[in-house]
Amino acid sequence: MKMDPMHQFAVEPLGSTAPLFQIAGHPIYFTNQSLWMFIVVGSITLFMAIAMSKRSLVPTRMQSMAEISYEFVANMIGTASGEDGMKFFPFVFTLFMFVLFSNFLGLLPGSFTVTSQIAVTFALAAVVVLMVIITGFIAHGIGFLKLFVPKAPLLLLFLLVPIEVISFLTRPISLSVRLFANMLAGHTMLKVFASFVIMLGGAGGILSVLSIAPFFLIVAITALELLVAFLQAYVFAILTCIYIGEALHLHDNH
Amino acid sequence: MDLHAAKMIGAGLACIALVGAGIGIGNVFGSYLEGALRNPGAAATQTTNLLLGFALCEATGLFGLVIALIILFT
Numbered sequence: 563m564k565m566d567p568m569h570q571f572a573v574e575p576l577g578s579t580a581p582l583f584q585i586a587g588h589p590i591y592f593t594n595q596s597l598w599m600f601i602v603v604g605s606i607t608l609f610m611a612i613a614m615s616k617r618s619l620v621p622t623r624m625q626s627m628a629e630i631s632y633e634f635v636a637n638m639i640g641t642a643s644g645e646d647g648m649k650f651f652p653f654v655f656t657l658f659m660f661v662l663f664s665n666f667l668g669l670l671p672g673s674f675t676v677t678s679q680i681a682v683t684f685a686l687a688a689v690v691v692l693m694v695i696i697t698g699f700i701a702h703g704i705g706f707l708k709l710f711v712p713k714a715p716l717l718l719l720f721l722l723v724p725i726e727v728i729s730f731l732t733r734p735i736s737l738s739v740r741l742f743a744n745m746l747a748g749h750t751m752l753k754v755f756a757s758f759v760i761m762l763g764g765a766g767g768i769l770s771v772l773s774i775a776p777f778f779l780i781v782a783i784t785a786l787e788l789l790v791a792f793l794q795a796y797v798f799a800i801l802t803c804i805y806i807g808e809a810l811h812l813h814d815n816h
Numbered sequence: 817m818d819l820h821a822a823k824m825i826g827a828g829l830a831c832i833a834l835v836g837a838g839i840g841i842g843n844v845f846g847s848y849l850e851g852a853l854r855n856p857g858a859a860a861t862q863t864t865n866l867l868l869g870f871a872l873c874e875a876t877g878l879f880g881l882v883i884a885l886i887i888l889f890t
Binding site: 568641736739740742743744746747793794796797800801 | 864867868870871872874875878879881882885889
């Protein structure tokens with residue numbers, strides 16, 4: 563029996579195999595990935611709506627969870643982008659909650675992790691970098707290109723400016739691949755250890771008793787994955803804030 | 817050597833990148849611990865930088881893992 567840890571990442575059309583509609587010759591299906599994206603957005607909306615339904619001055623437990631998430635992101639933007647970065651609060655909050663909830667919901671058994679697809683994470687990272695570039699050009703006009711010119715003697719600049727440009731252009735790649743690879747690696751590891759449990763359990767005799775050991779390892783790795791889910795959402799959001807802060811303030815205190 | 821064997825060897829070699837990730841993450845947390853034990857009051861102000869540094873180090877190692885998966889599955 564072939565056990566394939568990569569099968570959990572397959573995107574398959576749900577229900578009928580007929581496409582919903584076509585865009586420029588490409589058929590658009592309703593896949594399991596679309597279903598889970600709807601579930602993520604629905605649960606964020608439900609959580610926020612129910613938690614804040616009674617706006618009491620002294621918060622209840624549910625309301626304080628929503629307020630904690632709000633203040634967490636607000637502090638993040640305040641420290642990383644300064645006070646005029648606060649107008650990006652809805653954008654960063656949406657990004658943070660989407661990545662957080664899709665990472666967490668992917669840990670439920672039998673679910674599909676939306677952020678384990680490079681298509682999804684690359685789309686998010688591309689939106690972030692586009693936002694940074696557009697903000698920079700609106701705030702500084704053509705002077706935004708001074709971001710690539712650090713304070714250095716002229717001869718070093720011939721080396722430094724191409725390095726700065728290349729490191730700016732790899733930002734969408736590093737942002738998307740960081741999130742994608744963390745989610746992919748975590749879930750693949752869980753599946754591989756699960757296959758160890760099954761193989762040891764089916765081997766009979768003393769080995770069936772030993773199959774409890776990979777099971778405890780799966781529990782420990784799931785705890786690690788909970789931490790990684792939160793951390794990756796936090797790092798995505800804070801790097802977004804740092805890039806936006808750089809676009810707004812160029813090199814003010816570097 | 818047939819293609820499948822070469823793919824397996826390539827994927828295994830690409831995972832050597834994770835050595836760098838291990839050293840880097842150990843370095844980041846070690847420096848944080850050393851600084852925090854000398855100056856406990858200032859430790860809380862650096863947790864943001866700690867988590868950011870950890871994630872950037874981990875990402876660099878995982879880039880190697882992604883290359884290994886690309887080699888293995890395409």
